[in-house]
Amino acid sequence: MNFAMIRRTLGFMLLFLAIFLLVPLVTSLIYWEKAGLSVLIAALLAGGVGWLCILKKPKKREIYAREGFVIVALCWIVLSLFGALPFWLSGEIPSYVDALFETVSGFTTTGATILPTGEALEALPKCLLMWRSFTHWVGGMGVLVFVMAFLPLSGAGNLHMMRAESTGADVGKIVPKMRQTAKILYLIYAAMTTAQFLLLLCGGMSVFEALNTAFSTAGTGGFGFKGDSMASYNSYLQIVTTVFMLLFSINFNSYFLLLRGKCKDAFNAEVRTFLLIVLGAILLISLNIFLTEGYGYGFAEALKDAAFSVASVISTTGFVTEDFNLWPTLSKTVLVVLMFIGACAGSTGGGIKVSRIMVLCKGGIYEVGRMIHPKQVKKIAIDGRKLEHEVVRSINAYLVAFILVYVISLLLISLEGYDLVTSFTAVAATVNNVGPGLGAVGPSGNFAFFNDFSKLVLVFDMLAGRLEIFPILILFSPRTWKK
Amino acid sequence: MKIIIVGCSEVGQTLAAKLNDDGNEVTVIDVQAEKVRAVSSRYDVMGVVGNGATQATLQEAGIENADLFIAVTDSDELNLLCCMIAKKESDCHVIARVVNPAYSEETAYLKERLGLAMVINPDFATAEEIARVLLFPSALKIEPFAKGRVELVSFRLQKDNLLVGLSVKEAMSKLKSKVLICTVERGEEAYIPSGDFVFAEKDVVSIVAPKREAKEFFTKIRYKGHSIKDAIVAGGGAITHYLFEIMERSGIAFKVIEKDEALCEELATRFDKVTVINGHAGDKNLLVEEGVSETGAFVALVKGDEENILFSMFAKEAGAEKTVTKISRIDYDSVLSKLDLDTVVCPKNITSDIILRYVRATGNAMGSNVETLYNIIPDKVEAVEFIVREGSPIVGKPLAELAFQRNVLVASILRGKTVIVPRGQDTIEVGDSVVLVSMGRSLSDITDALKE
Numbered sequence: 001m002n003f004a005m006i007r008r009t010l011g012f013m014l015l016f017l018a019i020f021l022l023v024p025l026v027t028s029l030i031y032w033e034k035a036g037l038s039v040l041i042a043a044l045l046a047g048g049v050g051w052l053c054i055l056k057k058p059k060k061r062e063i064y065a066r067e068g069f070v071i072v073a074l075c076w077i078v079l080s081l082f083g084a085l086p087f088w089l090s091g092e093i094p095s096y097v098d099a100l101f102e103t104v105s106g107f108t109t110t111g112a113t114i115l116p117t118g119e120a121l122e123a124l125p126k127c128l129l130m131w132r133s134f135t136h137w138v139g140g141m142g143v144l145v146f147v148m149a150f151l152p153l154s155g156a157g158n159l160h161m162m163r164a165e166s167t168g169a170d171v172g173k174i175v176p177k178m179r180q181t182a183k184i185l186y187l188i189y190a191a192m193t194t195a196q197f198l199l200l201l202c203g204g205m206s207v208f209e210a211l212n213t214a215f216s217t218a219g220t221g222g223f224g225f226k227g228d229s230m231a232s233y234n235s236y237l238q239i240v241t242t243v244f245m246l247l248f249s250i251n252f253n254s255y256f257l258l259l260r261g262k263c264k265d266a267f268n269a270e271v272r273t274f275l276l277i278v279l280g281a282i283l284l285i286s287l288n289i290f291l292t293e294g295y296g297y298g299f300a301e302a303l304k305d306a307a308f309s310v311a312s313v314i315s316t317t318g319f320v321t322e323d324f325n326l327w328p329t330l331s332k333t334v335l336v337v338l339m340f341i342g343a344c345a346g347s348t349g350g351g352i353k354v355s356r357i358m359v360l361c362k363g364g365i366y367e368v369g370r371m372i373h374p375k376q377v378k379k380i381a382i383d384g385r386k387l388e389h390e391v392v393r394s395i396n397a398y399l400v401a402f403i404l405v406y407v408i409s410l411l412l413i414s415l416e417g418y419d420l421v422t423s424f425t426a427v428a429a430t431v432n433n434v435g436p437g438l439g440a441v442g443p444s445g446n447f448a449f450f451n452d453f454s455k456l457v458l459v460f461d462m463l464a465g466r467l468e469i470f471p472i473l474i475l476f477s478p479r480t481w482k483k
Numbered sequence: 484m485k486i487i488i489v490g491c492s493e494v495g496q497t498l499a500a501k502l503n504d505d506g507n508e509v510t511v512i513d514v515q516a517e518k519v520r521a522v523s524s525r526y527d528v529m530g531v532v533g534n535g536a537t538q539a540t541l542q543e544a545g546i547e548n549a550d551l552f553i554a555v556t557d558s559d560e561l562n563l564l565c566c567m568i569a570k571k572e573s574d575c576h577v578i579a580r581v582v583n584p585a586y587s588e589e590t591a592y593l594k595e596r597l598g599l600a601m602v603i604n605p606d607f608a609t610a611e612e613i614a615r616v617l618l619f620p621s622a623l624k625i626e627p628f629a630k631g632r633v634e635l636v637s638f639r640l641q642k643d644n645l646l647v648g649l650s651v652k653e654a655m656s657k658l659k660s661k662v663l664i665c666t667v668e669r670g671e672e673a674y675i676p677s678g679d680f681v682f683a684e685k686d687v688v689s690i691v692a693p694k695r696e697a698k699e700f701f702t703k704i705r706y707k708g709h710s711i712k713d714a715i716v717a718g719g720g721a722i723t724h725y726l727f728e729i730m731e732r733s734g735i736a737f738k739v740i741e742k743d744e745a746l747c748e749e750l751a752t753r754f755d756k757v758t759v760i761n762g763h764a765g766d767k768n769l770l771v772e773e774g775v776s777e778t779g780a781f782v783a784l785v786k787g788d789e790e791n792i793l794f795s796m797f798a799k800e801a802g803a804e805k806t807v808t809k810i811s812r813i814d815y816d817s818v819l820s821k822l823d824l825d826t827v828v829c830p831k832n833i834t835s836d837i838i839l840r841y842v843r844a845t846g847n848a849m850g851s852n853v854e855t856l857y858n859i860i861p862d863k864v865e866a867v868e869f870i871v872r873e874g875s876p877i878v879g880k881p882l883a884e885l886a887f888q889r890n891v892l893v894a895s896i897l898r899g900k901t902v903i904v905p906r907g908q909d910t911i912e913v914g915d916s917v918v919l920v921s922m923g924r925s926l927s928d929i930t931d932a933l934k935e
Contacts, residue, residue, distance in 0.1 A: 065524075159524055175545075176485070176508040176529040388516050 001481065002067050004058030006074065009161075011053025012147055013075050017082055018047035023134045024086065027208075028127035035125035038089035046082045066480060068160025073471045075144055076463055080104045086131055092124055097452045104459045106135030107143075108466035109348060111222025111318035111435030112458070114448040118227040126208065129225040133212040136221025139466065140248075140348035141189050142166060149182035164471040168345020168353050174256045188255050189348075193218040196244045203237040213237075217244045220349040222318025222435040229320040229443070235304060238321055242304075242311045246278065249315035249343030269383045270355045274314075274344050277354070281310045281338055285331045292328045306331075314338040316350035318435025325442030332438055336425065339432045350433030350465055352402065358382060359395045401469045405461065406431055412457045416450065426450075430458045431465040484508070484842065485549045487575075489535030489565050490556035491518040493811065494580065494605065497835040498553065499528050502842060505925055510544045513556075536564040538572065546572045551600075551845070553838060555580040567597055576600040576845065578838060582721055601841055605834040610725035612833060613807050616826045617735060617780055620711050620805045621701050623687065623826050626857040628868045629897040629916045635665070635857060635866055636697050637689040638706065640682060645704040652678040661904045662692040662700045663894050665920045666864050671817050673863045675890050675922050687820075689859050691866075691894040691918060693902040709804060711735055711779035717764035717794050718785035719746045722809065722830070726782075727754045738773060740764045764794055776802035783808045795824050832858065843867075843927045853927060854916060864922045866894065869929045871915045877929060883907035886934040890922040 021043035028036025063071070080103045087099035098114045105112045115121050138146070142165035148158055158178045173181040193214050200210035212225050224230065230238055250271055257266040286306035289295050297305070305322045312319045313335045324335055342351010362380045370376055379386040409427045416423075418440060425437025426447065436443045447458065464472045474480050484507045488495050491513035499522055503509050509528040512535040513519045523530030533540030535554065546552070552569040554562035559581045566577040578601040581587050587604045594602060615625045624637040640647055646654050651664055667674045668687040674680065682688070692700060712735065716723050719741030727737060727750070738758040741747050751759040762769045764785055775781060781798035783791035788810045795806040807826045810819070819827060840856035855868040871878065877885055882893055882905055896903040897916040903909055911917055919932055926932055 158527065173529045176510050176527070178527050180508070390516075390520075 001070075002058065002060055002063050004056070005061060005063050006067060006071050007053050008058055009071050009144075009147075010075060010078055011050045012151055013079060013143060014046045014050030014053065014082065016143065016147055017079060018043045018050060020134065020138055021046065021086070021131070024127040024131035027130040028125070031126045033125045033127050035086070035090040035092065035127050038091075039086045039127055039131065041089055042082065042085035045085065049082075063160070065160045066474075068158075069164050069471045069474045070480060072144060072161050072164035072467060073463075073475050076107065076467060079143055080107055080459075080463075083107060083131075083135060087128060090125065090128065092128055095452075097455055098448070101447065101455045101459055102132065103135060104462050105430075105435075106132050106221065106223060107139035108433050108462040109136050109139050109219040109221040109316070109350065110430055110433040110462045110465075111136070111216070112430055112441070112447050112462070113223065113435075114446055114455070116446055116448065117229075117444060121227050122225070124225075129223075130208070130212060132223045133215040133221070133225070136219030136223060137193065137215040138219070140219025140221065141186060145182045146186060148179060149186050164467060166346060167343075167349070167468065168251070168355060172253075174253055184256060185252050188252055188259075189218065192244070192247060192255075196240065199240045200237060203234065203240060205233075205237060213241065214244075216319070217241055217317060218248055218348065220245065220248050220315045220317045220343065220347070220433075222312070222316075224319065230308070231321045238304065238308055241319060242308045245311040245315040245317045245319070248317075249347045249349035250274065251344040251346035253346050254344075270344050270358065273358055274354045277338075277341060278310055278314060281314070281334055282307045285310060285327075285334055288328055288331045288334075295327075309335060310338060313434060314341060314349075314351075315343050315347075316432055316434045318429070320436065320443040323443045325438050325444065336428060336438070339425075339428050339434045342432055352399070352432075355382070356395050356398065359387065359392060360399060363392060363396070398469060401473065402431075405464055405469060405473075409457050409461050413450075413454050416454055418449075426458065427461060431461040433462060433465045484551060484845075485545070486510070486551045486553065486842070487512065487541075487544050487546065487549045487569070489513070489552075489554045489562070490580075491515070491522050492555070492557060493831045494555045494834050496522055497831055498555065498838060500526050501835055501839055503528050505839070505843070505927065507842065510549075512540060512544055536561055536568055538568060541569060541572055546575070549573060549575045551575055551842060552577040553580075554578070555834070559583045559586055563593070563597065566599055570598050578603060578841065580605065580834065582606050584721060584724060601838075603834055603837055604725075605830040606721040607725045608833045608837060609809065609828050609830045610722050610729055612828050613722070613726055613782060613826075614729045614733075616807060616828075617711055617714060617730065617782075617805075618733065619697075620709060620780065621706055622697075624689075624859075626855075626866070628691075628855050628857075628866070628895070628918050629902070632694055632897055632900070633691060633895045633902055633918060634694055634697055635689060635691050635859065635894075635918075637687055637859065638701075640684055640686045640688060641707060642684050644684075644706055646682040646688070647684050648681065650679045650681045651676050654682070658700070658703050660692075660700050660703060661696045661902075662690050663892075663904050665689045665691055665866070665892060665894050666859055666922070668820070668860055671820075673860050673922060675864070675892050675920065691904070691920075693895075693904075709779070711805065713738070713778055714780040714782060715740065715770075715773060715775060715778045715798075715803075716782045716784060717791075718783070719743070719750050719759070720784060720786075722784050724750070724753070726784075727757055731756075735779070738778075740769065740773065765790060767797065770794075770797070771801065778803050780805040780807065782806075788812055792819075792822065792824065796822065799823065799825070855918075859920065864920065865925065866918055866920045867926050868916055868918045871911055871913055871917060871929065873913050875911075875913070875929060877911050877933070878913055879910055881908050881910055887932050888921075888924070888934055890924075891926075891932045892920040894918040894920045 021039055024039045084099040084103040087093040088096050093099040101114050144161050144165050175181050197210050197214040200213055216223050254266040286302040290297050290299050290302040308321045309324050340352055341357055342353050343349025345353045345355045366378050413423045422439035426441045429437035486502055486507050487510045488498055489512045491511050499509050499511050503526045511522050511528055512531045514534055516532045519530035519532050531544045552575050554565040556562055562579040566579045569577050577599050579599055581602050581604055590602045593599055619625055622636045622638050626635045666689045667676050714735055714737055716739045719739050740760045740762055742763045744761055747759050747761045775798050781803040783794040791808045795808040799806050805825055808824050809828050843853040854870055857866045859866055893905045895918045896905050
C-alpha cells in the first residue's frame with residue numbers, strides 16, 4: 001500500500017476543494033453575508049491541510065488498483081468531512097452529522113436534505129445555498145476526474161481512479177490519454193451546464209437562481225433553493241429543466257461521438273433503451289393521473305408533470321413540481337422502479353444504470369433458454385457486441401452487492417420503527433442518489449427526523465451508491481490495509 | 484503523436500509502454516480481450532478489442548487521425564494485411580513486423596508497393612547485433628553510431644585490467660586515449676561517473692570511441708581479448724539463418740546444432756561452409772563431443788529462455804571463451820546480470836528500440852533529429868544520436884557554457900569525417916551528429932538535455 005501517494009492525492013484534492021469554496025465565498029461577498037466567514041475558514045482549513053499533505057514528495061510513485069480504489073473512497077469521505085464545515089461553522093446546521101449528511105448528499109448528487117422545505121430553506125444564506133448546488137456540480141462528474149484533468153498524477157494508477165469514480169460497468173477512455181479524456185468530459189459537462197444556464201436566464205430566472213438550478217441539474221443532484229423546489233416556476237423553465245435532466249443522464253461518451261459526427265454510435269442500445277423507458281413511464285403516469293378521478297389534471301398538464309417527475313427520478317435528480325407522494329399507487333410504483341433503474345452509464349446520474357439492467361435482463365432470458373437446451377452456448381450481446389464473461393460476472397456481482405447493502409441498510413433504518421414505505425424509499429432514494437422518496441421522506445418532507453445513527457447509515461448508502469458499492473466496501477476489508 | 488499498435492504480445496506491450504512514456508497517444512488493438520485489458524490497465528493507453536485487419540476495428544481505434552500505425556502481431560501475413568488496410572484508411576506512416584525470410588527478402592518491394600515506412604524484422608536485427616559482438620568479442624554489446632564511425636562499447640572489467648582501482652580522472656590522464664567513459668553499472672546501480680569515480684572489478688563499463696580507438700583502448704588497459712575463429716550455435720531458427728547470411732564472409736567457422744531434421748537440411752542446403760549437426764543442444768555429451776570447451780564462442784538461440792541460459796552457463800563452465808544468449812523475457816535482467824552470461828540479446832527490446840528511434844525522429848520537427856537510439860541499460864540509461872539542424876539554440880557555444888541537465892553527457896560529436904571526443908571548450912555546430920547519453924529521462928530533442 002503506497003500511503004505516501006494516497007496522502008499526496010488527498011492533499012491535491014483538498015487544495016481543489018479550497019478553490020471550489022471560492023464559489024460560495026464570492027457569492028457571500030456579492031450578497032455581503034456573515035456566513036461567508038465560515039466559508040473562508042473552511043477554505044483556509046482545507047487549503048492548509050492539503051498543502052501539508054503535499055509538502056513531502058513520495059519516494060515511490062506507482063499506484064495500483066488497490067490504491068486507486070482506496071484513494072477514491074477516502075477522497076470522497078475527506079471531501080465531505082471538509083465540505084460540511086461551512087454549514088456547521090456558520091451555525092445554520094447546528095449538528096455536524098446533519099451538516100455531513102447535507103454535504104454528502106450534495107457531493108453524491110443525491111439531493112436528500114435534512115433542511116425543512118418551505119420558507120425556512122429560503123431563509124438560508126445565499127452563499128450556503130450556492131455551495132449546496134455547487135457540490136452537485138463538482139460531485140456529478142467526479143472530483144478526481146477534475147483533479148486529473150489539471151494535474152499530472154502518476155501514470156497508470158489514474159485509470160483505476162477514473163474507473164472507481166465514473167459510473168457504469170465498463171468504463172473506457174474516449175481518447176488514449178487519461179488527462180485528455182478527463183478534460184474532454186469536463187468540457188462537455190461545462191458547455192452543457194452553460195447552455196442550460198443561458199436558457200434558464202432567458203426564461204426569466206435571476207442569475208443566482210439560474211446558476212443554482214443549472215449546477216443542480218448538471219450533477220443530477222436536486223438541491224433546490226426554493227421552498228417548493230421547481231413548482232412555482234413557469235412551464236418554460238420546467239420544460240427546460242426536464243430536457244436537461246434527461247440530457248445529463250445520457251452517457252457523455254455519446255456526446256463526444258456526436259461531436260465527432262458518429263450519430264449512429266452515439267445512439268447506442270443503452271441510450272435507445274433509456275429513452276424508451278422514459279417515454280413509456282411518462283405515458284403510463286400521465287394517463288394514470290389523468291384518468292384517475294379526483295386529481296383534476298388536464299391532459300397537457302398531466303403530461304408535463306409526469307414528464308418532469310419521470311425525468312427527475314430516472315435521472316436521479318430529485319426536483320419536484322408536483323408532490324408525487326399524493327399520486328395513485330401505480331404512478332408511485334413506476335417512479336420507485338425508475339429510481340432503481342437510474343440513468344445511463346457514464347452520466348452524472350445514479351441508480352443501477354440502464355446498461356447493467358439490460359445485461360441482467362438478457363442474462364435472465366438466456367438462462368431460461370438454457371433450461372430448455374442445457375448445453376447451449378450463448379453469449380450476451382449489446383449493440384451486436386458479444387460481452388466478455390468477465391463483464392457479465394462483474395455486473396452480477398454488482399447486483400448482489402447492491403442488494404446486500406440495500407437490505408442491511410433497510411434493516412438498520414427499520415430499528416427506528418418508521419413505516420415501511422418511508423424506510424424502504426429512504427434507502428432507495430439515497431443509495432440510488434435520487435433525493436426525495438415517498439412517505440415521510442417524500443417531496444414535501446425531509447430526512448431531519450432520523451436519528452444520527454440512521455443518518456450515518458444513509459450517508460454510507462449515498463457514498464456507496466455514487467461510487468458504485470465496491471470502492472467503499474474495499475475500505476472495510478482488512479486485506480486492503482495489509483502491507 | 485497518435486499511434487496505433489496492433490498486437491499486444493511482448494513486442495506490442497513493450498512498445499506501448501515506451502511510446503506512452505514518451506508522451507504519445509497510444510491505442511492498442513488485439514483480438515484477445517484479456518490481453519488488451521492487461522495492457523490498457525497497466526499503461527495510460529486506450530484498448531480496442533478486435534481484428535486489426537478489419538476496417539471497423541481500425542475506425543474504432545481512430546485510424547483517420549493516427550500519425551503512425553504499427554503492426555506487430557505474431558503473424559507476418561496479418562501484419563501486412565493490417566498495414567495495407569490502414570494505408571487505405573488514412574495517410575499515416577505504417578510499420579510492419581515481418582519475420583519470414585521469404586518476405587523480408589522483398590523489403591524494398593514491400594516498402595515501395597505497399598507504402599510501408601518501415602519493415603522491421605526482429606530476428607534479422609538480433610542477428611545483426613550478435614554478428615557485431617562476434618566480430619569484437621571483448622565487448623558485451625556494441626552499438627554503432629554516426630554511420631558506424633563511432634561505437635558504443637560495453638565491457639566487464641576483469642581483475643587485472645589497468646582501470647581497476649583508478650579514478651576516471653587518473654585513468655584518462657594515464658591512457659591519453661580518445662575514449663569517453665559513459666556509464667558504469669555496478670550490481671543494480673547505474674552511474675554516469677564523475678572525475679573521481681573509482682573503477683572496481685566486475686563493473687560493466689560503457690565507452691564511446693571512434694571505431695579504431697576502441698581496440699587500441701582495450702590493449703592499453705590490458706584487457707584480455709581474443710578474436711573468434713569458430714562458434715557453436717544452438718538452435719537453427721530464423722535468427723541463426725540471418726546470422727549465417729551476415730557472417731558468410733567473416734571467416735568464422737560455424738557449427739549449428741538443431742534437433743529438427745527439416746531445418747537442418749534447409750541450413751545445410753543454403754550454407755555449405757557451416758557444419759550442421761542434427762541433435763539436441765540439451766544433450767551434454769553432444770556439446771562436449773562437438774568441442775564446446777574449445778570453441779571461441781557459444782551462441783544459444785533455441786526457443787526457451789531457460790534452456791538458453793542453461794546452455795550458455797554450461798558452455799561457459801566447460802570453457803567456451805564467449806557466450807551469447809538470446810532471451811525473450813528481459814524483465815528479470817537484474818538477476819541475469821549476476822549470472823556472468825557475457826552478452827545477452829533480446830529481440831523484443833531490439834525491435835522496440837528501432838521503432839522508438841523512428842518515432843522520435845519523425846515526431847520531431849524542431850532543430851534536430853534523432854538518428855539512432857540505444858538503450859545502454861534498459862529502462863535506465865540510453866544513448867541518443869541527433870543531427871543538429873539550423874536554428875538549434877546550442878549551436879556555437881562551448882559545451883562548458885551550456886547548462887545541461889544532471890545525468891546527461893555529451894558523448895561524441897561527429898563533424899564531417901572527424902570524430903571529436905568532446906571536452907569543455909568544444910562547440911556543437913550545424914550538421915554535427917551528436918551522441919548524448921542520458922540517465923533516467925528520454926530525450927527526443929537535443930534541447931531536452933538542457934536545463935529549462
